[in-house]
Structures are given as structure tokens and as C-alpha cells.
Amino acid sequence: MDVLIVEDDALHRSFLQEAVRAALPECGHVVEAENGASGEVQARSARIENVVMDLQMHERNGIEAARTIWRERPDTKILFWSNYSDEAYVRGVARIVPEGATYGYVLKSASEERLKLALRSVFIESQCVIDREVRGIQQKSLGNSLGLSDVEYEILVDVALGLTDKAIAHRKHLSLRSVQNRLQQLYEKLGIYETSGHGNEGWFNLRTRAVAVALSRRVLNASAIERAERDLKEASGSH
Amino acid sequence: MDVLIVEDDALHRSFLQEAVRAALPECGHVVEAENGASGEVQARSARIENVVMDLQMHERNGIEAARTIWRERPDTKILFWSNYSDEAYVRGVARIVPEGATYGYVLKSASEERLKLALRSVFIESQCVIDREVRGIQQKSLGNSLGLSDVEYEILVDVALGLTDKAIAHRKHLSLRSVQNRLQQLYEKLGIYETSGHGNEGWFNLRTRAVAVALSRRVLNASAIERAERDLKEASGSH
DNA sequence: CGCTGTCCTGCGGGAACCCGCAGATCTTGC
DNA sequence: GCAAGATCTGCGGGTTCCCGCAGGACAGCG
Incomplete structure (x- = not known):
């Protein structure tokens, strides 16, 4: 059993290396990659089935790397190990998990014990392990009381990209009014509306304000926008 | 001579602890704080003169912490140690450095040697040490050929906050047209204009598009927007 | 002084945005 | 079958945005 570690911070990488060796004494090679791009290559060439993946990385982030890895081998087990439980990341991961795939999401702030437990659960037991906090974000983002629905999230991304209503309508095959x-x-x-309703009518441009609020609530982040940007270019190129 | 370490990642924190002890054998206490808020408190109570500060932290980031520390004791020497050389951070730091203060900016990707050298240079020799790469960003952002001038940056922030033209005009004491x-x-x-000029007229909302571009170019980031948001509230409250 | 360059300002208009209203589907459940 | 709810759509209008044009204020320079 081999494990691939994808993590761009040297300290964290060596920490992971040790944690994996300690938690999984039965495992053979432990390969390392220092960004998403080389992670994909390693996973492909070494036929890796178990991956520990950081999310926020330079060059190519964990979500993109995981997406291509899963596209090639949907049965790969991936444990995400991240600093953040931003809704943008949680949603990004949820969006790319293949049907029936096993994965985990552990925060770096969790104890070493929790990490090791998650390593065994995901890689050995093929059991999904999602951190409490992350699970909380997931719930909230699904329960349409507070969180955004999928359609709402999509239009938020389109707006954040800077598209006009007309462009969005065209892209999503909707009427302008919809x-x-x-x-x-x-x-x-x-x-x-709350923040721009009371005494301050006309102080906020709703469209741009929505982006600002989404950013500070961590519903959106820069990497989500960049991902959308690439999707947009692709779609407009093929169309 | 005492040193305060402000860093929210446990691994990095202990690494720093060791690096400081190794590079500065003459130093006494090495205090640790795990976020900006407690960093401020520690600096105040322990009368710290030397700080190693991470930038991206939960709760309260390094720039805000540094601002209040410097406001209380402008002769404090601060070495910023960050993962990123985003223009938003570089500009944020440059904005708060007091006249004549000594500080440093080292990237986490730099070697341990570089870090130790910077520790000695800043804390012992009172010499400013700015990483090559960071310096590059500084230059580019100052040279008004490519980078944004201060006025341009400010209006960018206002737009990113979601303010209307009218609101900005009022805030900055300008006419609408200006x-x-x-x-x-x-x-x-x-x-x-380049990306929305050719075949795709009317596909981009310039205002929101500007925010998107600024985000993906790292001229802006979420924390810069949040900072501006707080400044805005403060200003509108006092007014 | 006059010229040039830079910045601020007002005016006007076309385009995009925001949204209430009302009708048209389509699903869900009794 | 029908009522209730959610969603999509067109219409009309008020507001904001985007910007060309033209004029005024001010600094630097020969």
C-alpha cells in the first residue's frame, strides 16, 4: 500500500510523512509532491490509491488536482488536510467527489491523533471522515435557510467573474429576467438588503456588494473565482 | 533581549522557536502567541521589542496586529514571515510601517539560513531585510507603468467594498464625475478593456470585473477588503 | 507670459442594472 | 382533478453606471 502526500509546505510535508508512517506501519512507499500539478503526475505514474492532499497550494490547488486524479481513477481515496473550512473549499470538494468515492476532510488545527485516526479510517477502512466543523459548514450550506442553493451559488460565481446579466442569461440558457x-x-x-436598506439607500451597488459579502463570509475565495474563470474560457472556446 | 512569535500554525511556531534560539543565542524569553489579537496583548504586557509575525492568521491578521503594536511603540522591530508575496499584503505592510521603523519581510519558502540571517539583521543590526521577490512586487506596484497608484488602489478598494459611485464621491470628497x-x-x-473589447462587448460588467481581476492578480484579497470594511464602518460611525 | 500636461467638474445620453407586476409553465400532494 | 408552491418569462419604469465632450483650476517650464 503506497501513499502520496501533496503539500507545498515543507514542514507540514515532513510532519505528514511521519504521521503516515506512524499511523500506517503496513504501508510501503510514501511519495511526496509539492504542488497540485506534480501531485497529478505522481499519482498517475505511481498508480497511487491513497492520497493526502493539502487544499491551498501555489500553482495548482488541491481541488483541481483531486479532480483530475479522480477523473482518471475514481476509486482513489483522498484525505484532504487543510487549514480552512471555508465554504468555498467545502463546496469545491463536494462538487468533485465522484459517486461512491471515499474521502476525508481534516483540519490542520486538529490533533495529531485525529489525523492518524482519519488516515486509518479512510485508507484502510474506506470510510469517509469529515471533520465536525467542516460537516457543520456542509449542513449549513445545504440547508437552504441560511446557505446558498446550487443555483444561487452558481449565479454568485458568475457575478463574481464580472459577467453581465445578459452574458449570464446566455451562458445559462435563461431569460434576462430569470x-x-x-x-x-x-x-x-x-x-x-439589510445593510443597504435603512439610512443608506443607494450607498451600495448590490452586485459588487454581494461579491464583497461573499468574500468576507468565505463563501467565495480567489481560487474559486480562478477556477470559474478557467471553466468560462473553456466553455466559450468550445462554443 | 526578548522575542515574540506570532504565528497560528503550531508546526511553524515551534520551528520559529527553534530558529530564533539558534540564530539569537543571546536572547532571553521567547514568547509565543497564536493569533494577532493575543499577539498584541503579549507585546504590550511583556514590553516586547522584537516580533516575528505571520501575516495570514485567523481572527486578526498580522497586518492589523503590527499596526496596533507599532502605534503603541513605533520602535518595535518586526520581521514578517509569510507564505505569500501578494501585492495586497506587501502594500498593506508598506502602508503601516512607521517613519524610520525597522522591519523585515521573509517568505516561508526561503531557506532556514535566510530566515536566521534576517532574524539577526533585523533584531540585532536594526537593518531592514526585504525578500527579493517581495521587493520586486514593491517596485512594480510603485512604478506606475504597470502597478496601481495610491488613488487607483483606494478606489479599487472602495469598489470592491460594493460602494456606489455616489458613495465613493461623498467619502472621498470628490464629484461624481471625478x-x-x-x-x-x-x-x-x-x-x-482588453478582455471586454474585442468580440465580447457587453459581456463584462466593468466594475465587478475589475474586482475579479484584482483578486486573481492578488492585488486585492479578502483580508484587505475586510480591513477596508472596518475602516468604513468606523468612518461612517464617527461622521 | 503662454504653452502643455494633469486633474477635477458639469452635462448629456446610451446601456446596464434593479425590481414590481402579471401571466405561463411545471411539480407536489391531497 | 385541483390547489399550492416554485420557477421562468415579458413588460415597463426608475436608477445607476459608463463615458465622450468641453470647460476650469493649477503646476511646471521655456
Whole structure:
């Protein structure tokens, strides 16, 4: 049994190396990669089935790497090990998990014991292990009371990319008015109206304000926008 | 001579602890704090003169902590130790350095030797040490050919906050048209017109697009927006 | 002094945005 | 089958944004 570690911070990498060796004495090679791109290559060439993956990395982040790895071998087991439980990351991961795949999501702030336990559970027992906190974010983002639905999230991304209503309508095969309806929904959910309603009418541009709020609530982050940007270019190129 | 370490990652913190002890054998206490807020408190109570500070932290980031520390004792020597050389961080640091203060900016990707050298240079020799790469960003952001000028940066932040032109005009004591002029400048500098000029007229909302581009170029980041948000609230409260 | 360059300002208009209203689907459940 | 709910759509309008044009203020320079 081999394990691939994808992590761009040297200290964390060696820490992981040790943790893996300690938690999984039965495992053979432990390969390391220091960013998403080389992680994909390693996973492919070494026929890796178990991956520990950081999310925030230079060059190519963990979500993209995981996506291509899973595209090639959907039965790969991936344990995400991240500093953040930003909704943008949680949602990004949830979006790419193949049907029936086993994965885990552990925060770096968790204890070493928790990490080791997760390593065994995911790689040996093929059991999904999601950190409490991350699970909380997931729940909240699914329960449509507070969190955004998928459609709302998608239109948020489109807006954050800087697309016009017309462009979004075209892209999503909707009428202009429908796009604007969804935008109103989005503004409602993000609470844009509260902050711009009272004494300060006309002080906020709802569209840009929504992006600002989403960013500071960690619903969006720069890497999610970049990912969307690439998808956009791809789609417009093929179309 | 005492040193305060402000760093929210446990591994990095113990690594720093060791590096400081090795590089500065003459130093006495080495205090640790795991976020900006407690860092401020420690610096105040322990009368610290030398600080090693991470930038990206939960709760309260390094720039804010450094600002309050320097506000209380401008002769404190601070060595920033960060993963990123984002323009937003570089500019944020440059904005808060008091006149004549000594500080350093070292990337976490640098070698341990470089870190130790920087520790000695800053704390013992009172010499400013700025990483090559960071220096490069500084230069580029100052040379107004590519980078944004201060006015352009400020209006970018205002736009990213979601303010309307009118609100910005009011805030900055300008006419509406002047704000729009500056916006045009900004769009020019960020190259918004290139991507929305050719075949795709009307596909981008310039205002939101500018924010997207600034984010992916790392001119802006979430923490810069949050900082601006707090400044805004403060200003509108006092006014 | 006049010229040039830079910045601020007002005016006007076309485009995009925000949204209430109302009708048209389509699903869900009794 | 029908009522209730959610979603999509067109229409109309008020507001904001984007920007060309033109004029004014001010600094630097020969």
C-alpha cells in the first residue's frame, strides 16, 4: 500500500510523512509532491490509491488536482488536510467527489491523533471522515435557510467573474429576467438588503456588494473565482 | 533581549522557536502567541521589542496586529514571515510601517539560513531585510507603468467594498464625475478593456470585473477588503 | 507670459442594472 | 382533478453606471 502526500509546505510535508508512517506501519512507499500539478503526475505514474492532499497550494490547488486524479481513477481515496473550512473549499470538494468515492476532510488545527485516526479510517477502512466543523459548514450550506442553493451559488460565481446579466442569461440558457430573479434571491440570502436598506439607500451597488459579502463570509475565495474563470474560457472556446 | 512569535500554525511556531534560539543565542524569553489579537496583548504586557509575525492568521491578521503594536511603540522591530508575496499584503505592510521603523519581510519558502540571517539583521543590526521577490512586487506596484497608484488602489478598494459611485464621491470628497474618471483609469490599468473589447462587448460588467481581476492578480484579497470594511464602518460611525 | 500636461467638474445620453407586476409553465400532494 | 408552491418569462419604469465632450483650476517650464 503506497501513499502520496501533496503539500507545498515543507514542514507540514515532513510532519505528514511521519504521521503516515506512524499511523500506517503496513504501508510501503510514501511519495511526496509539492504542488497540485506534480501531485497529478505522481499519482498517475505511481498508480497511487491513497492520497493526502493539502487544499491551498501555489500553482495548482488541491481541488483541481483531486479532480483530475479522480477523473482518471475514481476509486482513489483522498484525505484532504487543510487549514480552512471555508465554504468555498467545502463546496469545491463536494462538487468533485465522484459517486461512491471515499474521502476525508481534516483540519490542520486538529490533533495529531485525529489525523492518524482519519488516515486509518479512510485508507484502510474506506470510510469517509469529515471533520465536525467542516460537516457543520456542509449542513449549513445545504440547508437552504441560511446557505446558498446550487443555483444561487452558481449565479454568485458568475457575478463574481464580472459577467453581465445578459452574458449570464446566455451562458445559462435563461431569460434576462430569470437571471435577475436569481440575483434578487441571492441578495436576499446574503443579506445585502439589510445593510443597504435603512439610512443608506443607494450607498451600495448590490452586485459588487454581494461579491464583497461573499468574500468576507468565505463563501467565495480567489481560487474559486480562478477556477470559474478557467471553466468560462473553456466553455466559450468550445462554443 | 526578548522575542515574540506570532504565528497560528503550531508546526511553524515551534520551528520559529527553534530558529530564533539558534540564530539569537543571546536572547532571553521567547514568547509565543497564536493569533494577532493575543499577539498584541503579549507585546504590550511583556514590553516586547522584537516580533516575528505571520501575516495570514485567523481572527486578526498580522497586518492589523503590527499596526496596533507599532502605534503603541513605533520602535518595535518586526520581521514578517509569510507564505505569500501578494501585492495586497506587501502594500498593506508598506502602508503601516512607521517613519524610520525597522522591519523585515521573509517568505516561508526561503531557506532556514535566510530566515536566521534576517532574524539577526533585523533584531540585532536594526537593518531592514526585504525578500527579493517581495521587493520586486514593491517596485512594480510603485512604478506606475504597470502597478496601481495610491488613488487607483483606494478606489479599487472602495469598489470592491460594493460602494456606489455616489458613495465613493461623498467619502472621498470628490464629484461624481471625478470618481468615474478614476474608475476609467483603474479599468485601463487593470486591462479590463482588453478582455471586454474585442468580440465580447457587453459581456463584462466593468466594475465587478475589475474586482475579479484584482483578486486573481492578488492585488486585492479578502483580508484587505475586510480591513477596508472596518475602516468604513468606523468612518461612517464617527461622521 | 503662454504653452502643455494633469486633474477635477458639469452635462448629456446610451446601456446596464434593479425590481414590481402579471401571466405561463411545471411539480407536489391531497 | 385541483390547489399550492416554485420557477421562468415579458413588460415597463426608475436608477445607476459608463463615458465622450468641453470647460476650469493649477503646476511646471521655456
